[in-house]
Amino acid sequence: MPTSRPTSTPKPSPKPSPKSSPKPSSRTSGKKPLIYGAGVVVAAALFGYVSYRATAPDDAGPGSSASAVAGVTADPDEGVYPELAKLARRDAGDKLALGRADAPVVLIEYADFKCGYCGKFARDTEPALVKKYVDNGTLRIEWRNFPIFGAESEAAARASWAAGQQGRFWEFHRAAYAEGAKEKGFGKDRLKALATEAGVPDLNRFVRDADGSAAAAAVSEDQEQGYGIGATSTPSFLINGRPIAGAQPARTFTQAIEQAADRAKNLGSAGQDTKGSASPEAGSASPEDSAK
DSSP states (O other): OOOOOOOBOOOOSSOOOTTSOOOOOTTTTTSOOOOOOHHHHHHHHHHHHHHHHHTSOGGGOTTOTTHHHHSOOSSTTTTOOHHHHTTOOOOTTOTTEESOTTOSEEEEEEEOTTOHHHHHHHHHTHHHHIIIIITTTSEEEEEEEOOOSOHHHHHHHHHHHHHHHTTOHHHHHHHHTSTTSGGGOOOHHHHHHHHHHTTOSOHHHHHHHHTSHHHHHHHHHHHHHHHHTTOOSBSEEEETTEEEESSOOHHHHHHHHHHHHHHHHHHOGGGBOTTSSBOSOOOOBOTTGGGO
């Protein structure tokens, strides 16, 4: 069973009490966490613990219960939460998604453009998943902006959304996660340069959209969802309701996707039965880590 890979967790100031999760940015901190049902409360607790364990020292030992969520077991139903599976939007018009809306497996990624481990996943793992599973219709990837490293994270998240409005989100994503890109920062001029690199056709519109209320609302919605399910670090993933925290080895994602695909043959897509009704059967990086 794979061990947890490093993730990054923000350390807000003032430091939250042991009973609280790290607070969202100023645009979301006044809003209540989302609640998706009793099962998600349990999943959120596990997801949060895995996020913590993923940043723990390597000498913490391999017997950690973090593997209950960070790893994938031989049982395809173990660690799968129906309420989390329902978070897949499956909107054919979603400009921040890749793959068929009716794909049997949906991978939701909560990530920050300043997160080095998110970049590692984007460069080293995601392209192979796209080639192997998205291209043949098995997998859909849905992006969730989860900025946790301050103002530049928020600005990059909005800029990615703005690029998406002109059909260039994934090109912007590729440029922003290129080797050495985050070290250049995400100031306004840099974001505009990334948009140019991504082929965004109307840069004036891009700037207006990135600074607009619609971008702020979209990022806030994604961020609230992430905090609502207990994600406290980046990258965090859901694969048909199975939480996976951190830059896990490629085999972890491959196994989770294939198990989910097999399970979906009987249950239907992402927690729906074959007739389309809800099935009753139908969870990471720190500011200092981001410098790595």
